[in-house]
Amino acid sequence: MLGIKISLKKTEQLKKHLLESNLFNKEYKIIKQDNSIIFPLTKLTEAKKRQLKKKFPESEFINYSFIPRKKTQNYKDLLLSILQKSVIDELPSSFDIIGSILILEIKPELIEYEKQIADALLRINKNITTILKKADIHSGEFRTQKLDYIAGEKTKVTVYRENNVRLKLDVEKVYFSPRLSTERKRIYKQVKKGENILVMFSGCGPYPIVLSRNTAAAKITGIEKNPIAHRYAESNATLNKTKNVTLLKGDVRKVLPELDEKFDRILMPLPKGAEDFLYLALAASKKGTIIHFYDFEHESELKKGEKKVKSACKENNKSCKILRTVKCGQYSPGKFRICVDFLIS
Ligand SMILES: C[S@@+](CC[C@H](N)C(=O)[O-])C[C@H]1O[C@@H](n2cnc3c(N)ncnc32)[C@H](O)[C@@H]1O
Structure with missing residues (x-):
């Protein structure tokens, strides 16, 4: 050749x-x-x-007689001898992977093949040891999701790595999305030395811990209501040897006013309903505070997030400057997770 x-x-x-x-x-x-x-x-x-x-x-x-490259095998190739091509074509090509757990979203008509599909995924992905499937959508105040076991090691607890941190969590009892790692990076890139940061809705600790490990912030406070998520956040802070993270358990509506503190930066990662907490974030802000407000909006109504921010500022006698609105993930067809970054002026 x-x-x-x-x-x-x-x-x-x-x-x-x-x-x-x-x-x-x-x-x-x-x-x-x-x-x-x-x-x-x-x-x-x-x-x-x-x-x-x-x-x-x-x-x-x-x-020269060149050596062919090994073709990377796909889990669908392993299923060719068991399932019909038409069934294989319906199978997903991407999944949520949290640490060693892969979470399948399986169409009702494919449920009868789920064990074979899971076994093929385990054989192809050597870093995956457990396959679970979505049994419900994220729901309730804690935004958790019921997950059923299909194959591999019988566990729902795993250790996930991103942005120089390790996070241990129970994927069913705690809300966590690996898809937000780029968004967390976008935020930590903005943090300046010495900032005092508040993370409302801190879950098992991804934002506080990623900010702590990747910035020179002075202090980071996280507030979380789900006691299981809070417990994981505390052990994750220890696991990552953070020195400047304080984690508080409870309802942000009760815990935050008791702190009686003003912050340089406030994160509000609760896209469903965070507008109901804007008054609290505004009360904990001062001139120069940057607030990151998350929301779900339809593609055609992305500016709605900014309107929510402006009207809350007006109601609470605060003036603000919208810095930007970014899309940071897709929620459903046509609907996006957005973040409005704004400055209290
Ligand atoms: C979408 S999750 C985000 C969790 C975490 N920040 C993350 O990115 O993985 C929202 C979190 O807010 C918590 N939460 C909901 N209402 C709350 C409240 N009133 N006070 C404190 N935490 C709350 C939920 O339990 C959940 O862990």
Whole structure:
């Protein structure tokens, strides 16, 4: 098979060119030989060969028996002998994975195959040891979700890693979404040295702990009503050796006024109904406080979040400046989790 050999020093330029011009045969492995690299090539015309040689005169065409790359196997491939192609086509391609637990969302008509599907997923994903399935939607004040066991190790407790932290949690008894890791990063990138931060609705501690481990904030206070989530948050603070996190158990409506404290930054990660708590966040704010208000809004009504903020500020005699509204995840078709960042001015 035809390859092109070039000295190590020129490798990057040649690779970039081959990729851009679709000449790099990605089905085969690159070869390193002494101080040179040999790239496998796709079929190319004599004219293309001349062009390549002109662009990289120090290169050399070479016939080589390249080693094929191993095709990564998909769990659907393992099911081909058991299930019909039409059933396999209906199977999901992405899942929520929290630590070693994979959470399946399975259509009612596929429930009879769930054990085979789960076994295939366990065989393909060596880091997954438990398969659960969604048995309900997130509901209630604690925003938890019933999950049923399907296969693997019988547990609902796992350790999840993101943004330089480890979080232990029971995925059924505590609300947690791995999909928010990028959003947590977006927030910690804004934090300045010495900030005093409040995280309302702190759950098992992802926001306070990620902020603590990735910023030079002075103090971070989390408030959470679900006693199980609060207990996990406390042990996660210990697990991550945080020095500046205080976690308080209880209803934010009762706990926050008792603190009688003003914060530099306030996070409100309760997208369903956080507007009912805006008056509390505003009472704990001062000139210069930045508030991150989460909400669910339809694609066509993304500005509704800002309207909720402005009307709460008006009612509570606060003036604010909207800094931005960002989409930070999809909730359902056409509906998004958004965050309105605003400044108390
Ligand atoms: C959507 S979850 C977010 C949890 C966590 N911040 C996270 O990102 O994983 C909302 C959390 O708010 C808590 N919660 C709901 N109402 C509350 C209240 N009145 N006071 C304190 N916490 C509350 C729930 O128990 C739940 O853990």
